[in-house]
Amino acid sequence: MLDPKIPEGPLDQKWQQFKAQARLISPANRRKYRVIVVGTGLAGSAAAASLAELGFSCEVFTYHESPRRAHSVAAQGGINAAKGYKNDGDSVWRMFQDTLKGGDFRSREASVFRMAECSMALIDQAVAQGVPFAREYSGYLANRSFGGVQVSRTFYARGQTGQQLLQGAYQALMRMVATGSVTLHTCHEMLDLILEEGQAKGIIARNLETGAITAHAADAVVLATGGYGKIYYLSTLAMLCNGSAIWRAHRRGAYFAAPSWTQFHPTSLPQLGPYQSKLTLMSESLRNDGRIWVPQNRGIIVPPPTFPKRSATIIWNANTRLTVI
Numbered sequence: 409m410l411d412p413k414i415p416e417g418p419l420d421q422k423w424q425q426f427k428a429q430a431r432l433i434s435p436a437n438r439r440k441y442r443v444i445v446v447g448t449g450l451a452g453s454a455a456a457a458s459l460a461e462l463g464f465s466c467e468v469f470t471y472h473e474s475p476r477r478a479h480s481v482a483a484q485g486g487i488n489a490a491k492g493y494k495n496d497g498d499s500v501w502r503m504f505q506d507t508l509k510g511g512d513f514r515s516r517e518a519s520v521f522r523m524a525e526c527s528m529a530l531i532d533q534a535v536a537q538g539v540p541f542a543r544e545y546s547g548y549l550a551n552r553s554f555g556g557v558q559v560s561r562t563f564y565a566r567g568q569t570g571q572q573l574l575q576g577a578y579q580a581l582m583r584m585v586a587t588g589s590v591t592l593h594t595c596h597e598m599l600d601l602i603l604e605e606g607q608a609k610g611i612i613a614r615n616l617e618t619g620a621i622t623a624h625a626a627d628a629v630v631l632a633t634g635g636y637g638k639i640y641y642l643s644t645l646a647m648l649c650n651g652s653a654i655w656r657a658h659r660r661g662a663y664f665a666a667p668s669w670t671q672f673h674p675t676s677l678p679q680l681g682p683y684q685s686k687l688t689l690m691s692e693s694l695r696n697d698g699r700i701w702v703p704q705n706r707g708i709i710v711p712p713p714t715f716p717k718r719s720a721t722i723i724w725n726a727n728t729r730l731t732v733i
Contacts, residue, residue: 410663414518420501423522438463444611444626446598446653448475450570452632453577454533460589467624468581468590469613471597471648475578479634479646481571486554486564487534489527493551494560500524506557531563537576541565598653601629601660608657631657 415426433441441464445456448470456468472478490503503524508515531549535541541563542550554562565572584590595616602610608629614621633653637645654664 412516412518414516419517419521422518423525435463439465441465441628442467442626443628443630444469444624445630445632446470446611447478447630447632447634448472448578448581449478449480449632449634450573450577452478452630453574453581455630455632456590457577457580457584458533460584460587464589466584466590467593467626469593469596469598469611469624471595471616473594475581475592475594476574478574479637479649480574480577482646483570483573484567486552486562486569487531487573488554488557488561489531489563490524490561491528491531491549491551492561493548496559498559498561500527502559503527503561510557534573534576537580539565539572539576541572598633598656601657601662603660606661608660 415422417425443456443459443464443466445452445459445466445468448456448468452468452470453475456466460466468475470478488503488507490498490500492498500521501524504517504521507520507524508517511520531541535549542565544550549563551560552562552564553560554564563569581590581592585592593613593615596613597616598611599614599621600612601608602612602623602625609627610623610625611629612621612623631653634649634651635645635654636651637647637649638651654662658664
């Protein structure tokens with residue numbers, strides 16, 4: 409029977425009660441435990457750096473030549489957190505509702521609520537790691553409305569948010585590598601998961617440079633390896649996101665859902681003709697501004713596939729008149 413391991417209790421108290429009752433490991437004993445983290449994107453690098461800073465011994469594996477090659481750089485628009493800097497009525501509950509609705513009510517509610525709860529601390533963690541978020545003139549972190557939500561809760565770093573977040577997680581990881589708390593294995597691919605009485609206790613890895621196959625034991629294994637980017641011909645996921653690690657865990661009895669982790673984004677729309685140098689891209693921030701693309705010359709009515717190369721932006725203003733930019 410599939411058990412999602414969701415704590416008992418009311419939705420808005422589940423995780424707080426779980427944290428209050430969870431068994432703890434004292435700082436003196438943390439060095440006795442080893443954790444393997446597979447993957448060095450935002451999740452893997454941040455998890456390994458945080459665990460090492462708490463005092464655990466970590467081994468990190470990536471099949472890239474550097475952790476900075478992770479696909480997390482592709483998420484450039486911004487990151488949401490319910491800090492309420494704009495005084496527009498934002499809250500954890502409102503972010504939970506927006507996220508649930510944005511996911512077509514297919515998400516696990518308890519997990520979405522926990523994400524909304526953690527969002528504020530994650531922004532603080534990123535700032536502490538050196539992520540250069542955009543700021544207001546006063547020095548406060550800037551917010552913008554993004555992705556169709558009703559409030560301004562998106563923190564961003566120009567058009568490079570994913571890249572800057574990854575750089576911050578990377579330097580936090582490398583700081584712990586320098587202290588000896590983290591052992592980093594680059595150009596290593598996870599071949600299999602080692603189980604002991606049904607629990608993950610290590611991995612089998614192959615060195616992609618030498619071909620050597622080695623076994624690595626641990627008390628816990630974290631798979632932060634991304635989804636399956638090759639399932640569709642056109643996708644915003646990198647082709648290196650091949651889903652091999654989660655598939656190998658699945659062969660050992662793990663359940664998983666939505667392995668493709670596929671989102672719709674205009675960057676996956678094919679070119680309309682040879683005059684386009686790259687795929688179509690329209691920012692998610694346009695959803696909140698009500699903009700539409702039209703032919704540059706007024707009065708021309710043409711079907712979308714035959715739009716001219718150059719376009720203009722039209723904005724609906726309050727009295728429903730058109731402004732052409």
